[in-house]
Amino acid sequence: MFFNVPFQPSHRALDAAHRDLACELHQKFRGRSRYHAVERPNGLIDLSGATNSLMSDWFDRYTAAQPSLNASQLMDCPSPSGSEDLLNAAAGFFNDFFHPSHSVSPSEILAGNGATTLLDLLLWASCDRGDAVLVMTPTFSMPDMNLRADITTIPVSTAHISDPFDPSAVSDLIRALDAATDGAARRRGVRCRALFICNPAALQGRCYTLKTLAELAAWCSRREMHLIANEVYALSAFGPGSQNRAMASVSDPGQHAPSTTGFTSILSLPYVGGRPPQNVHCLYSLSKDFGMKGLRMGFLVTRNSSIHAAALKARYDLR
Amino acid sequence: MFATGLLCQRDLLAGYLVKYRQRLTSAYLTAGGALRRLEIPFALAYAGLFIFVDLSQWLKYFPEQEDDLWSPTPELRLCEWLINHGVFLNPGQVSDK
Numbered sequence: 001m002f003f004n005v006p007f008q009p010s011h012r013a014l015d016a017a018h019r020d021l022a023c024e025l026h027q028k029f030r031g032r033s034r035y036h037a038v039e040r041p042n043g044l045i046d047l048s049g050a051t052n053s054l055m056s057d058w059f060d061r062y063t064a065a066q067p068s069l070n071a072s073q074l075m076d077c078p079s080p081s082g083s084e085d086l087l088n089a090a091a092g093f094f095n096d097f098f099h100p101s102h103s104v105s106p107s108e109i110l111a112g113n114g115a116t117t118l119l120d121l122l123l124w125a126s127c128d129r130g131d132a133v134l135v136m137t138p139t140f141s142m143p144d145m146n147l148r149a150d151i152t153t154i155p156v157s158t159a160h161i162s163d164p165f166d167p168s169a170v171s172d173l174i175r176a177l178d179a180a181t182d183g184a185a186r187r188r189g190v191r192c193r194a195l196f197i198c199n200p201a202a203l204q205g206r207c208y209t210l211k212t213l214a215e216l217a218a219w220c221s222r223r224e225m226h227l228i229a230n231e232v233y234a235l236s237a238f239g240p241g242s243q244n245r246a247m248a249s250v251s252d253p254g255q256h257a258p259s260t261t262g263f264t265s266i267l268s269l270p271y272v273g274g275r276p277p278q279n280v281h282c283l284y285s286l287s288k289d290f291g292m293k294g295l296r297m298g299f300l301v302t303r304n305s306s307i308h309a310a311a312l313k314a315r316y317d318l319r
Numbered sequence: 320m321f322a323t324g325l326l327c328q329r330d331l332l333a334g335y336l337v338k339y340r341q342r343l344t345s346a347y348l349t350a351g352g353a354l355r356r357l358e359i360p361f362a363l364a365y366a367g368l369f370i371f372v373d374l375s376q377w378l379k380y381f382p383e384q385e386d387d388l389w390s391p392t393p394e395l396r397l398c399e400w401l402i403n404h405g406v407f408l409n410p411g412q413v414s415d416k
Contacts, residue, residue, distance in 0.1 A: 050368040089326035205364025237366035
């Protein structure tokens, strides 16, 4: 008698459906035709996602020059962490472009279907059910950390800080983080287990300095938290020379131009006790800097071999 | 396979980044310049694919309507108005939950 009666989703699925405003907006308007200069000039200009189409011509030429696929490339099953070739290539990429304090080795990398998937995996491996993650706001729409990892998100507003990216503001950031952490414990009975930052920051388009990153990492260490840096815009910082020209060109004469700083990766944090920081984790993907959202290629870099092993095990079981 | 091949070619990627950053800077100058001419406040940026604009002075045209269950806040009503007039921006509510 139940063949034609659809079962409802789980309670947690129904609950999650109403939590994501960004998703609701996209769902409501997904039927609208998107703008195309020739085919749909009256279409909707969708600036809701950070889509990088600046180098499509470069990729047209690059992909046209690539050899065709063969069947074995599609049928061979890679390691859960990614193929050896991929991890070697990724390690070289991080070492060349992220300037880590300690060379990234392939064994410190986990490849996956995008940064969001790897974030979910990292949270599952590093936080227990009911733990909380601090997220400084404003920020771009966050993935729902409660969805599978069952993590509470604690927003930490930085709106009261005139320039949260200036190194002089780090004490203000720490005060806000302390207040949020203690408040979460006192009012909600949750343990904050990680601080999640975006570097460069999505919305503000600003980079944290090494000093700020080091202070945040030290604070996390004192509070026994992981520091997770989403660095998906790592290579989208304007070049040093062009920064000043860009700022001078668009600055309001009455507007104080904030201090400029190029990108510094969380991987640049210096050694502590003879080892690279163990509880600092870097997420990256090819979706933003290279505009390849469809490729679904993300990387987690962590020096913490236990966390890496736990995430790898979960990845194996989820294949 | 594709990602492996691409990430291995770091000289090629270095060249990509030079061109990419030139275009990104140019795009930012275009957008920032237009926002300035239209007197729309925005936060100066040095990275990324976005600009954080302040449309709060236009919220007064979208008073709260308690009976509109979909767009209960002026910000969401402004967002929907913009969509209906051809541009989809992320409202600030999405960014500060």
